[in-house]
Amino acid sequence: MRKMTKALLGATTALTISAAVPTVSQAAELTLCWAAWDPANALVELSKDFTAQSGTEMKFEFVPWPNFADRILNELNAGGKLCDLLIGDSQWLGGSAENGYYVKLNDFFDKEGIKMSDFAQAAVNAYSTWPKGTPNYWALPAMGDANAWFYRKDWFAKPEIQAEFKAATGRDLAPPTTWPELLETAKFFNGKDIDGKKVYGAAIFTERASEGITMGATQALYANGFKYEVTPGKYDMEGAVNSADAVKGLEEYKELYKCCTPPGYTDAYMGETLDAFKSGQAAMAMNWFAFFPGLVKDENVGGDKIGFFNNPKGTTSASTLGGQGISVVANTDNMDGALAYIKWFAQPDVQKKWWSLGGYAVHNAVLNDPSFKDSQPFAADFLVAMNQVQDFWQEPSYAILLQAAQKRLHDYVVADKGTAKEALDGLVKDWTEVFEDDGKL
């Protein structure tokens, strides 16, 4: 019996020790959560330097975009410990700050000498602050991004197409600078036979489930002077969200969808837009800057065949904001390691390498570098876009606000339900109810 007791004790001790060993090694590990897309691969490459310097092993949890919000917000709401670091959407800031999901970084920035003035002001406001524009930092700007356009430069350069366009419109064929020009150009290309293949005018965002159609339609809305409030901070949406200019913008977006998108384009977001362009179906397409490095490298449509342009003007110049900041998840077991990663990531040299690998750094050391504009064919456009970006609501109730927008916009643009004015009036009604529930109205 005594022998058996000893054996049991020995086995228990061995088990305890073996269980403790992984715990020790886990402390030198960090899990970073983000969306699964091109820049994420660049970050994996970049983070190898951090591992080499700190000895901390980096693990990554990348979730495809359509499920990204669902998956990660569920994780945060459930108090999960999957992520130590999170590169979350800008719209999540309000909720994550107020619910205590993110660590407030002000003291850490002060202690480590990390200055927000070293980053582009628009990016700091969009990706780091809550309440928006106040010096309360919940993230470090990690990935600048905006919605922009690309086109088949080789098709635009064909003399016969140029001549035909000139005869049809009376102007030279060039990347559109206004929404009416965009519509005109898209209509010109739509249904045309190029290189023996029928092509279509433009591939745009129409996705229903997550955020697609909102991110696409706001390109037309913002450019036409759409505002969320008459007086910022007052939630007085009547006359701003459903203004005559906003109605015009939404009508233009629907016109573009109806006239010029490829068949079966009723539920398209990033992947579908890229597919339509890469397969030679679309003359123009919208997407996030994040994908542009990959497009330039594409064997079929990249290199000299592709050109880029910013969102065309309406009554004003504006672009829909993308991009994210990197935050420390409050219930991480490795707070020191997570903060060390933020400190490392904020360094100018790391930011420069981040840009060179395909990430969109918004550190002034990168953006103000004289060689930046020529470093990529879309770099100059990126600088312009980041100075005219507008973001969706960042309120804690952003998810409800976004769902309402998705429904109203998709119902009008894709399902032909009602008019643009009715869609935007409906949006004001939905959003008013949300803010009333939140006690803000």
Next chain:
Amino acid sequence: MAARFKGRAAVSRPVAFSSLLVMPVTDTDTTLLDKAAEKAVRATPVPLAYRVRGLSDRSIAWLFIMPTIVLLLAINIFPLIWAVYLSFTNFRANRPNAEIDGVGLTNYQRVLTDPDIWQAMQTTAHFVFWTILLQMLIGFALAYLIDRKFRGHAFWTTVILIPMMLSPAVVGNFWRFLYQPQIGLFNYVYSFFTGVEPSSFEMLGSVTLSPWAIIIVDTWMWTPYVMLICLAGLRSIPDYIYEAAEVDRASAWRQFWSITVPMALPFIMLAVLFRAIENFKMFDMVVLLTGGGPGSTTEVASITLKREAFESWRTGRASAFAIILFVAVFGLANIYVKALNKVKQR
């Protein structure tokens, strides 16, 4: 026969568990099952027998079913009661720090007066009605044909059953490709027979066609299930009834309406019940095919509920909606089961 009953009564008589250990097996009429039970009792360790000594059969029965009841309470009953509670509050699962306030019947009032919810209910009703109608007609017709026992009927039965063996996720993706207006086989087949340009219509993107697109897929997938149930019904009809009808010179048409349909009706009604409940909560396949779109054209109630609960995070309102759906399905199913029982008793 009397001795047989006597023997069974002896074995099933309520006796203390431990007393079975010492009870000799002397009844020569004991079945194999009884012998196995006796063997198990003999094999039970003595300490256990001591521990349970004094417990009645009822207590032992409770002991055995307790884990199941606990699981049922934890997984079904508690969440139901909790959802009822939440439906009267403003709780949001993504606001752990926010105060939870009672809002009375506000959530129910908002759900019941929300035109979008009623639209989703109409979409669900349209989907359920047409899928069941088509599946019953085609399923019964197939079962009737298979029941003729033609050459190779077993092979064709297996072939017909394949769709229902697939995962809804696979079926959703598979049909999404089939419906692609540019590369999809469905459009090409339609084009082949009608001469219409394949990319001129969109099954999943059209407001008119998309509700039918999901009905077609569900019918394709679940008609075999209905066929199986109907086939069981048809095969349960004794041949002598048809023989008697033949003797009375009843026509095939008369036999079908007076014998086949009435006698298979309980099975058909059962199939309707199963399919109706299943399609009322349809989610996965529609999400994969249309995501509820275009707009909200194919947004069935379960998608609305999911969006309310896990995208908008209005947990209180979503709970109220879930309770309303539960009561509706439960109530309708009960009425239907009563009707089914009446049919069976005829």
